[in-house]
C-alpha cells in the first residue's frame with residue numbers, strides 16, 4: 001500500500017505569482033486547463049496500490065480548496081485530504097507533524113511532491129527502483145546548466161550506485177549539474193531522521209529561549225536539515241530523469257508549464273485537446289477549451305492556449321501562447337499573445353495584449369525556465385503580460401509587457417508598466 005503527500009505551502013509563499021495568487025491559492029491555478037496540483041493527483045492515482053493522497057500546507061481551507069478536494073475524490077475514487085499546519089513548518093515539518101496520518105495503515109512507502117513543479121511524474125519507475133533497492137530516501141533528479149543549477153538543490157551522486165554523496169541547497173558556487181526536482185519517494189524509516197532533527201531543534205530552542213517563544217518551533221527544512229546532513233551515509237539515492245520538468249514559481253513559468261502539459265495531453269489526455277471541427281474556430285497546435293467556453297468560428301487559437309470555464313472569444317480573435325481564465329471576454333478582433341487574462345476580465349475590440357516570452361534557451365537541452373525577480377536594476381524586465389481579475393481593457397489600445405492589478409479599468413495604452 002502506498003500514499004502520497006503534496007506540499008502545497010501557503011499564502012505568503014506565492015509572491016512571485018501575484019497578482020494571480022490574490023484570487024486563488026497558487027496550487028489551484030489552472031495549468032493546461034486543470035488546477036496545478038491536479039496533474040500531481042492524476043499521476044499519484046495511476047500508481048497501483050495508491051491508498052490516499054494528503055495535501056499538507058498552511059492555507060486556511062477555503063471554498064476553492066474544498067471544491068477541489070471533493071471533485072478530485074470523486075474523480076479518482078481515492079481519499080484526498082487536506083492537513084493544515086498550525087504555522088509554516090517548512091518542507092519537512094509538516095511531514096513529521098502529521099506522521100501518524102501518513103503512516104496510518106502501514107504504507108510500504110510514500111511519495112512527497114512539491115506542488116509548484118510541472119513534471120511527467122515518473123512515479124512508477126521510482127517505485128520500481130525503490131523496490132529493487134529500498135532506501136529511506138529516493139530523490140528524483142534532472143540536469144540543469146551550470147548557472148541555473150544554483151537556483152535548486154544540487155546533488156553529487158556516485159554514478160555507479162546513484163547514492164547521494166553530497167547535497168547543497170541553492171549553492172552560491174557550482175556544485176553539480178544534477179538538481180533536485182522536488183519529487184521524492186520515502187520509506188517509513190525516513191521519518192526517523194525527521195524526528196532527530198525535530199528533537200535537536202527542540203533542545204536548541206530550550207537553550208535559545210527559555211520562554212518557549214522561539215518562532216521556528218517545529219520547522220524542518222527537508223533539504224538542509226535532512227538531505228545535506230545525511231548525504232554520503234547510504235540513506236539517500238537519486239533517480240535521474242530526462243522527462244519534462246519545470247518549476248512553477250512565476251506566472252511566466254505557469255504559461256511555460258501549460259505548454260509542457262498540453263504537449264503531453266497528446267499521449268495522456270487526447271480528449272482534452274481541441275480539434276478543428278467544420279464551423280468551429282481554427283486550432284493551431286495544442287489548445288484546451290473548456291466545454292462551457294463560447295468561441296467564435298473565425299477566431300484562430302494556438303499553439304499553447306488554454307481557455308477556461310465560461311470564457312467568450314469573439315469573431316476574428318487571435319490568441320496564442322496564453323491562458324484565459326474563467327469568465328473572461330475577448331471582444332471581436334482582439335489579439336492576445338504571451339499573456340494571462342484574469343478571471344472575469346474584458347479585452348475590448350481590436351485591442352492588443354502582448355507579452356514577451358521568457359522561455360528556456362531552446363539550444364540548451366539542460367536549460368530551465370528562469371523564475372527570477374520581476375525587476376533588474378529597478379526596472380521591470382520584459383515578461384508576459386498579466387491582467388489581474390476583472391480588469392477592463394478598452395477598445396483599440398495596446399497593453400505590452402505589463403502587469404495590471406485586479407479591478408483596474410484602463411483608458412489608454414501601456415507599455416512596460418505595473419498598473420496598480
Ligand SMILES: Nc1nc2c(ncn2[C@@H]2O[C@H](COP(=O)(O)OP(=O)(O)O[C@H]3O[C@H](CO)[C@@H](O)[C@H](O)[C@@H]3O)[C@@H](O)[C@H]2O)c(=O)[nH]1
Pocket residue numbers: 007008009010013056057058085087088089090091094113114115116117151152153154169170179180181182223247
Ligand atoms: N506544507 C508546507 N509546504 C511548504 C512549506 N514551505 C514550502 N512548502 C512547499 O514546498 C515546496 C518547495 O518550496 P520552497 O521552499 O519554495 O522551495 P523551492 O525554492 O521551490 O526549492 C525546492 O524545490 C526545488 C525544485 O522545484 C528543489 O530543487 C529545491 O531543492 C527545493 O526542494 C513548494 O511546493 C511549497 O509549496 C511549508 O512551510 N509547509
